Amino acid sequence: MPGTLDPAFSLHVPERLTLPIVIAAPHGGRNYPPGVSAAMREPEWSQLRLEDRLVDRLAREVAEASGAALMVAHAPRALLDL
Structure with missing residues (x-):
């Protein structure tokens, strides 16, 4: 994330990935x-x-x-647009 050593996003992949899809929340951060x-x-x-x-x-x-993977941004939209 800008200005910190924290990662810009998290990627969560279920143990059993039932769909070959990544659900993205590029504007999901509030940090x-x-x-x-x-x-x-x-x-x-x-x-x-x-x-x-x-x-x-x-x-x-x-x-x-759905059993899909998930990517969520940690930074808000104003700071980072994935």
């Missing part, structure tokens, strides 16, 4: 590097507008129900 939130005038409002809130949870449910 801001230190200082980014503090630099926002209205952090809570700004973050809501800069994120696709909870799309990571929706993608996880779809992946689990």
